């Protein structure tokens with residue numbers, strides 16, 4: 290993709306994809322997120338960095354974590370927050386998405402957080418609205434979910450300190466997952482030594498770069514000796530038809546169990562972007578185990594989203 294998220298003057302204007310970001314920018318986001326994590330532990334969790342700014346959440350697809358953590362992040366930065374209810378908006382009367390956003394810009398919207406089922410929609414919006422606003426991709430089709438990729442890599446840094454020398458397994462329906470795509474870009478840019486893609490052949494992307502990623506089609510070898518296990522759910526909503534025989538059958542072959550976790554390193558962590566499907570891709574005992582950092586990922590997501598929004602607005606940071 291063209292890198293319209295960084296302006297000619299090196300300003301960070303939009304966050305559309307992890308593709309096109311460099312290691313320095315990602316590390317800067319992480320370092321700023323660290324300061325916001327500390328603020329999240331205070332009784333008063335607010336700072337005035339986005340006072341007077343308006344953050345508009347436009348979610349054309351369901352969400353629990355991303356929408357609410359963007360809202361909490363914006364409120365902690367003292368921004369005004371507008372959650373447009375798409376189902377009761379004038380979209381149903383034929384208004385185009387660009388017209389909807391231009392109307393919200395006329396109401397002084399500054400940051401637009403967009404989730405859309407169509408891949409490329411946030412980039413299309415960024416190319417067609419007023420240059421002064423900021424578009425953040427909160428997940429588009431099976432293309433990209435950059436803040437999830439960032440918060441996942443940030444979680445790994447929190448628990449493992451350094452990316453060098455790590456073996457990381459991304460497991461499940463990689464083909465249909467925007468989260469996997471963003472994780473793969475982030476981990477490659479950050480210099481992870483070994484990134485494994487684990488799952489049945491039908492869930493493998495068509496165009497795996499063999500120089501960057503290793504493919505495994507069985508759990509035992511895929512998980513053996515890894516530091517980090519990143520699980521994914523089956524993205525049924527992005528499939529044309531059912532392509533696995535049954536969920537029980539899938540769990541038997543690719544579900545993460547306590548037995549399988551014994552093959553990973555002793556101090557390996559278990560991650561999942563959510564929503565988790567217990568008994569399909571992950572056993573309840575693993576999801577709730579001491580090795581699971583699934584809920585920590587959610588907490589870190591607030592800090593990462595605060596960092597991204599602050600950097601988009603404040604060019605001096």
Ligand code: CP
Nearest residue numbers: 352353354355562563
């Ligand atoms: N991880 C994630 O995108 O979750 P939501 O769909 O709940 O936002």
